[in-house]
Amino acid sequence: MNSPVTNLQPTFTPRPVPVALLEALKTRFGVQFSSAQAVREQHGRDESAFTVPPPQAVVFAQSTQDVSDVVKLAAQYQVPVIAFGVGSSLEGHLLAVQGGISLDVSRMNQVLAIDADDLTVTVQPGVTRTALNVAVKSTGLFFPIDPGADASLGGMAATRASGTNAVRYGTMRENVLALEVVTASGEVIRTGTRAKKSSAGYDLTRLLVGSEGTLGIITAVTVKLYPLPEAVMAATVSFDNLSDAVQTTMTIIQLGVPIARCELLDATTVRLVNVHSKLTLPEAALLLMEFHGSPAGVQEQVATVQTIAADNHGHAFAWASTPEQRTRLWTARHNAYFAGLQSRPGCKAITTDACVPISSLADAVLASVDEARMSGIPYFMVGHVGDGNFHMGYLIDPDQPEERERAEALNQKLVRRALELGGTCTGEHGVGLHKMGFLLEETGAGGVAMMRAIKHALDPHNILNPGKIFAID
Amino acid sequence: MNSPVTNLQPTFTPRPVPVALLEALKTRFGVQFSSAQAVREQHGRDESAFTVPPPQAVVFAQSTQDVSDVVKLAAQYQVPVIAFGVGSSLEGHLLAVQGGISLDVSRMNQVLAIDADDLTVTVQPGVTRTALNVAVKSTGLFFPIDPGADASLGGMAATRASGTNAVRYGTMRENVLALEVVTASGEVIRTGTRAKKSSAGYDLTRLLVGSEGTLGIITAVTVKLYPLPEAVMAATVSFDNLSDAVQTTMTIIQLGVPIARCELLDATTVRLVNVHSKLTLPEAALLLMEFHGSPAGVQEQVATVQTIAADNHGHAFAWASTPEQRTRLWTARHNAYFAGLQSRPGCKAITTDACVPISSLADAVLASVDEARMSGIPYFMVGHVGDGNFHMGYLIDPDQPEERERAEALNQKLVRRALELGGTCTGEHGVGLHKMGFLLEETGAGGVAMMRAIKHALDPHNILNPGKIFAID
Numbered sequence: 001m002n003s004p005v006t007n008l009q010p011t012f013t014p015r016p017v018p019v020a021l022l023e024a025l026k027t028r029f030g031v032q033f034s035s036a037q038a039v040r041e042q043h044g045r046d047e048s049a050f051t052v053p054p055p056q057a058v059v060f061a062q063s064t065q066d067v068s069d070v071v072k073l074a075a076q077y078q079v080p081v082i083a084f085g086v087g088s089s090l091e092g093h094l095l096a097v098q099g100g101i102s103l104d105v106s107r108m109n110q111v112l113a114i115d116a117d118d119l120t121v122t123v124q125p126g127v128t129r130t131a132l133n134v135a136v137k138s139t140g141l142f143f144p145i146d147p148g149a150d151a152s153l154g155g156m157a158a159t160r161a162s163g164t165n166a167v168r169y170g171t172m173r174e175n176v177l178a179l180e181v182v183t184a185s186g187e188v189i190r191t192g193t194r195a196k197k198s199s200a201g202y203d204l205t206r207l208l209v210g211s212e213g214t215l216g217i218i219t220a221v222t223v224k225l226y227p228l229p230e231a232v233m234a235a236t237v238s239f240d241n242l243s244d245a246v247q248t249t250m251t252i253i254q255l256g257v258p259i260a261r262c263e264l265l266d267a268t269t270v271r272l273v274n275v276h277s278k279l280t281l282p283e284a285a286l287l288l289m290e291f292h293g294s295p296a297g298v299q300e301q302v303a304t305v306q307t308i309a310a311d312n313h314g315h316a317f318a319w320a321s322t323p324e325q326r327t328r329l330w331t332a333r334h335n336a337y338f339a340g341l342q343s344r345p346g347c348k349a350i351t352t353d354a355c356v357p358i359s360s361l362a363d364a365v366l367a368s369v370d371e372a373r374m375s376g377i378p379y380f381m382v383g384h385v386g387d388g389n390f391h392m393g394y395l396i397d398p399d400q401p402e403e404r405e406r407a408e409a410l411n412q413k414l415v416r417r418a419l420e421l422g423g424t425c426t427g428e429h430g431v432g433l434h435k436m437g438f439l440l441e442e443t444g445a446g447g448v449a450m451m452r453a454i455k456h457a458l459d460p461h462n463i464l465n466p467g468k469i470f471a472i473d
Numbered sequence: 474m475n476s477p478v479t480n481l482q483p484t485f486t487p488r489p490v491p492v493a494l495l496e497a498l499k500t501r502f503g504v505q506f507s508s509a510q511a512v513r514e515q516h517g518r519d520e521s522a523f524t525v526p527p528p529q530a531v532v533f534a535q536s537t538q539d540v541s542d543v544v545k546l547a548a549q550y551q552v553p554v555i556a557f558g559v560g561s562s563l564e565g566h567l568l569a570v571q572g573g574i575s576l577d578v579s580r581m582n583q584v585l586a587i588d589a590d591d592l593t594v595t596v597q598p599g600v601t602r603t604a605l606n607v608a609v610k611s612t613g614l615f616f617p618i619d620p621g622a623d624a625s626l627g628g629m630a631a632t633r634a635s636g637t638n639a640v641r642y643g644t645m646r647e648n649v650l651a652l653e654v655v656t657a658s659g660e661v662i663r664t665g666t667r668a669k670k671s672s673a674g675y676d677l678t679r680l681l682v683g684s685e686g687t688l689g690i691i692t693a694v695t696v697k698l699y700p701l702p703e704a705v706m707a708a709t710v711s712f713d714n715l716s717d718a719v720q721t722t723m724t725i726i727q728l729g730v731p732i733a734r735c736e737l738l739d740a741t742t743v744r745l746v747n748v749h750s751k752l753t754l755p756e757a758a759l760l761l762m763e764f765h766g767s768p769a770g771v772q773e774q775v776a777t778v779q780t781i782a783a784d785n786h787g788h789a790f791a792w793a794s795t796p797e798q799r800t801r802l803w804t805a806r807h808n809a810y811f812a813g814l815q816s817r818p819g820c821k822a823i824t825t826d827a828c829v830p831i832s833s834l835a836d837a838v839l840a841s842v843d844e845a846r847m848s849g850i851p852y853f854m855v856g857h858v859g860d861g862n863f864h865m866g867y868l869i870d871p872d873q874p875e876e877r878e879r880a881e882a883l884n885q886k887l888v889r890r891a892l893e894l895g896g897t898c899t900g901e902h903g904v905g906l907h908k909m910g911f912l913l914e915e916t917g918a919g920g921v922a923m924m925r926a927i928k929h930a931l932d933p934h935n936i937l938n939p940g941k942i943f944a945i946d
Contacts, residue, residue: 117727117832160672171670174647175678189919195828196860197644198897199633199683201904201912201942202924206646206679210672226728254590256700289819296769355668359590387669424671431674436482439674449676452811458923471673 002100010050010433017056021077025059025101027102028069029193032060043084043102047149049348049398050090050433055082055096060104061378064180064188064219071217071463072186074290078461079131083213085126089159089176090351091432093212099224099468104152108389111135112220113211120177120194122222144169147428148334154218159430160210164333167253167386168260168292169226171428180220185458190221194222207454212430213465215458229260229292234320235303235327237309238284240360241264242369244312245285246362250384251308252356257301261290261387263333267342271379273300276339277332287385288333333382340380342395344423345396347378352434354418355389355427364421365390368414377407416441431469439470483523483906486940487572487838489506490529490685494550498532498574500542505533516557516575520810521565522821522871523906526556528569533577537653537661537692543576544690544936547661550933556686558599558625562632564905566685568939576690578627584608585693595695598627620901621807627691630727632903634684635645637806640726641733641765642860644698644901648792649682653693657932659723660694665867677755685903686938688931702733702765704774707802710782711757715739716843717785718758720837722858724781726831730774734763735859738804739842742813742853749812750805751914760858761806763799804920806855813853813866816844819867820851823880828862828900837894841887850879850880862900889914904942912943 007420026033026202033056044054048121061067074081080100087094097104097202108124109131118141123132128150130149132143144158144165147156155161162171169175178192191204208216219404239245243263255458265273274281287309299420306317320326332339340349365383372392383390392414394407411425415425415438423439425431455462455472462472484632495633499506507513508530517527534540547554553678554571560567569575584603588594589612601623605616619636620629628634631650635644642648649666664677681689712718718737723731738746738759747754760782762773779790793799805812814822829837838856845865847853856863865887866882888898888911898904898911913921928935928945935945 056740115830115832117723118830119727120830160676162670166670170647173670173676174643183919187919189923190917191920193895193897193915194830195862195891195896195900196831197635197639197646197828197862197900197902199826199903200897200908200915201921202688202927203633203679203683203864204916204920204923205713206676207512207927210674210676215675229729250590254700293923294770294773296773297767300767300769301585307581345642353672357588357591357593357668357818359588386932389668389670418668422666423668424666424673425670427668427670428672430672435673442666442673443664443677446660447664447677448674450656450662450677453928453930454675454680457926460559 004438010052010095010097010382013096015080017079017099019071019076023081024073025057025070025089029041030058030419032062034058043104044096045256046087046089046092046094046148048090048432048434049350050092050095051167052095052097055100055102058102062107062184063295067105067182067217067219068188069102070187070282071182071184073460074101074463075185078463080466082464082465083154083158083217085155086149088149088151089155089432092431092435093430093432093468095158095431095433106152109221114139116141116193118194119225121225122220124220125152125218127153129153129156132276136225139468140228142228143223143225145172145175145463153221154224157209157218158163158211158213159223160428162384162428164261164384166262166384166405167201168258168264172209173206175224176205176221178222179208181216183216184464212468214455214468215464231295231298232290232292232326233298233328235288235302236281237287238282238316238319239312239314240284242285243362243366244314245287246365246385248287248309248312248314250358250361252305253386257287257304259291259301259386262291262310263288264383265336269336269382270342271330272339272380273336276342278334279332288329304316322324334400336380336382337393340395344378344395346397348398349393349395350411351393351428352411352414353391354415354423355387355424356421356423358388360421360423361385361388364418364423365415368392369382371410371413375410377403377410387427388423401425433468436470483525483568483570485525485570486551490552490572491550494546494552495530495716497546497866499528502532507531516577516772517569519560519564519565519567520909521905521907522823523568525563525570528575531577532576533580535580537655540576540578540655540690540692541659541661541890543574544655547574547936549935551936553936553939556627556690556937558628559601559623561622562628562718562905563902564907565878566632566903566905568906568942569627569904571731579625581692587612588667589614591667593695594698595693598625598691599694602606602624602626607888608699608826612800613701613747614699615701616696618645618648626694626696629912630682630691630694631684631686633858635901637734637857639857640735645682646679647692648697650676651676651695652691654665654681654691656689657787657937665749667773672896679865681887685905685941687928687941688937692913704768704771705763705765706771707763707799709754709791710760710774710787712785712787713757715758716835716879717787718760719838719858721760721782721785721787723831723834725778726859730777732762732859736761737856737863739854741881742809742855745812745816745853746805746809747830749808749815752805761802771793774898783855809855811892815866817851817868819870822835822868823877823884824864824866825887826864826899826902827896828872829887829894829896831861831889833894833896834861835860837891837896841865841891844886845882846885848879850876850883854924860900861896909943
């Protein structure tokens with residue numbers, strides 16, 4: 001299985017978009033409809049390094065009815081519809097590889113119901129994670145899932161996103177309770193309830209979470225909230241050897257320490273982050289951790305982790321217990337991607353994301369970082385290592401096709417190694433265009449055939465974000 | 474929507490089972506094949522109050538290949554195949570309402586791989602939860618999910634089971650990482666990996682978990698394990714009013730206390746349990762709780778809960794800190810179902826199970842217990858109330874059809890109320906035959922149509938446990 005499994009340039013196979021459809025959308029949506037070049041281009045790209053021509057038109061939905069009406073018209077003409085939130089996906093999810101209509105739901109940004117006594121909240125899909133936390137602030141509750149970007153809840157559900165808090169609070173898989181979805185025929189259905197658990201039939205909620213807009217368009221999301229922890233402490237600890245930092249992580253998880261965040265940056269990435277965020281972290285491998293709980297519980301966790309880190313030659317322990325100190329550290333961590341981009345002006349980042357069983361974390365991370373170093377391609381490496389999940393970004397000159405090929409070769413080695421170690425080709429970014437070949441390697445033809453059968457059953461004319469996750473033919 | 478939604482007697486519409494199929498199975502499986510009346514009857518019932526004629530034959534599978542071969546033969550003749558573990562399901566899941574072959578996987582009882590360093594274990598579907606915990610005991614890890622019966626892991630995955638530990642550790646939904654499954658064509662596929670999280674395509678694992686044997690037959694299950702907590706303490710507290718016990722639970726959850734188990738029994742049920750398990754618990758509403766964590770963490774949780782309970786007029790606090798005391802209490806709790814059956818010799822239990830958002834727990838539980846009391850039908854009530862989940866069992870004389878009708882009327886009131894409160898018709902027992910009408914009420918025609926489309930796509934001849942969850946026509 002050494003054939004290339006990522007396309008350096010996706011195939012563009014546009015389907016006809018009849019003028020009658022564009023006219024019908026324009027009539028129905030007025031100023032919510034746009035075919036202006038700039039608007040189309042903004043909706044025709046994401047944070048991936050792929051480029052294809054933009055969608056033919058954009059509709060800005062303001063209600064579930066709007067979404068339903070767009071899909072019904074698109075279904076009538078068998079034209080693709082691609083849901084768009086904030087455009088922060090990383091693997092080409094939003095690209096109009098078969099042409100069609102971009103359905104922008106960012107104006108559907110209302111918080112529909114805060115049920116604080118049930119620890120749940122229901123939002124429209126365009127609400128971002130930051131806006132959600134502002135909206136629930138007065139309840140003493142919070143929503144923990146935090147991908148690097150200030151992504152929309154609809155997009156986060158569609159890609160099964162997670163972030164730095166997943167090691168304790170889970171991903172969108174564990175935190176979405178219910179959805180409202182427009183199906184490929186334009187029908188509005190509801191999946192799940194606000195009950196914490198259920199055995200009522202097929203788990204449509206979790207089938208739709210992570211389906212990348214290919215099985216339905218999410219128009220409302222109900223997620224869990226959590227009480228703000230009584231005590232929070234963040235800590236950094238440095239290691240001269242990357243392997244010691246990884247070993248520390250593995251031991252923390254295997255001992256069952258209920259750590260809330262456990263992030264790894266290698267020395268190279270710490271240097272980029274220091275420059276971008278004006279910090280003075282020691283330029284060595286860094287674990288950036290956070291502990292949530294009661295005051296005594298946090299102290300216990302910290303003591304345990306400090307012992308484990310010291311056993312593994314950790315040094316330069318530093319504590320951040322004020323909200324301001326913590327925010328500064330975590331903002332710097334969330335901006336690692338931008339720190340990477342800034343470090344090489346004009347570059348593009350080819351990002352990748354894999355997740356392995358925790359005992360294989362050292363094998364996966366150390367070899368991948370070594371290969372990146374040896375390649376001479378600038379890179380950054382950050383990891384939600386408490387989950388066995390890590391990312392690399394290869395910072396290429398887009399005008400040098402040879403750099404791109406080398407970066408993709410590094411990506412292939414990294415992902416194939418993760419699969420060999422019993423892991424997955426993507427922990428949280430999704431498949432999009434970039435990981436389609438790897439999904440086939442990971443799941444096998446039988447699993448992908450099952451996905452394809454489900455897709456065909458629920459979207460027989462293949463109008464919902466076609467050309468993503470797996471090939472239809 | 475006041476039409477009856479549960480059938481007092483399921484429709485029996487057998488499909489032809491050609492002699493050629495039975496001969497082929499007998500030739501292929503020899504002594505693993507049985508058409509003896511006693512064996513068929515044992516495989517034709519579960520713990521529900523339903524009766525239909527038994528399957529035409531039983532095959533005892535010993536390998537994935539065996540399962541695949543049975544399904545391939547059944548597919549060739551378009552004959553139903555019903556997977557069978559230990560026969561402990563409660564809602565008619567195992568009944569051969571369309572005839573066919575029972576595929577008993579209980580002899581597939583090998584633990585395939587204990588990956589202690591990854592906190593995972595992979596087992597064949599016939600391994601029971603008790604056997605699993607014996608197998609992993611030396612690792613210092615445990616598997617927390619504990620339905621009342623000593624169910625098989627395959628059955629637990631198929632019904633999305635949970636139990637008393639779910640409030641802290643989640644259900645099978647959160648704890649199954651990967652599956653090996655035989656599809657309706659007899660093909661063997663794998664879903665998921667041992668990585669803790671993944672965004673790699675459709676979540677086939679969670680689609681199959683809870684699909685009640687209708688989309689594929691599970692031949693291996695990989696689940697998460699957890700480090701045995703450093704400290705464990707169990708506690709009981711009694712309340713003169715059921716409502717005070719429920720209010721205590723709601724406050725514990727809303728404050729985010731990381732309680733491991735939080736079970737409610739009403740005074741009537743405590744009396745039954747005392748008799749059955751020779752205990753002397755005060756005959757009042759009882760919360761039976763367990764706390765896991767560090768010694769200091771457990772002490773903190775206990776102190777918080779004690780304060781909350783005292784604020785709600787709790788009394789007769791008792792602590793069980795030795796393993797023997799705890800085992801005695803939890804065994805008594807797990808045997809509540811049998812305590813109920815024993816209390817009325819010759820009775821059958823019509824059980825039901827609903828789950829509501831936590832703030833509606835009082836509304837759901839108090840009215841349902843009142844209705845049962847007023848009805849004159851003997852009953853028991855137990856609840857995984859930390860999850861908003863509770864069960865009732867109506868203990869009817871099977872020779873009195875009128876009692877059964879009254880019990881079903883109570884069940885309908887209970888479930889409809891749970892749905893009105895934003896809950897689900899089943900928290901953990903599944904739909905089977907008994908909740909098919911309620912699933913339609915809960916999910917709506919659109920959601921059930923989506924389930925039906927998936928079923929048709931993955932099992933076009935409707936051979937996998939047909940007639941369950943929803944009607945096909």
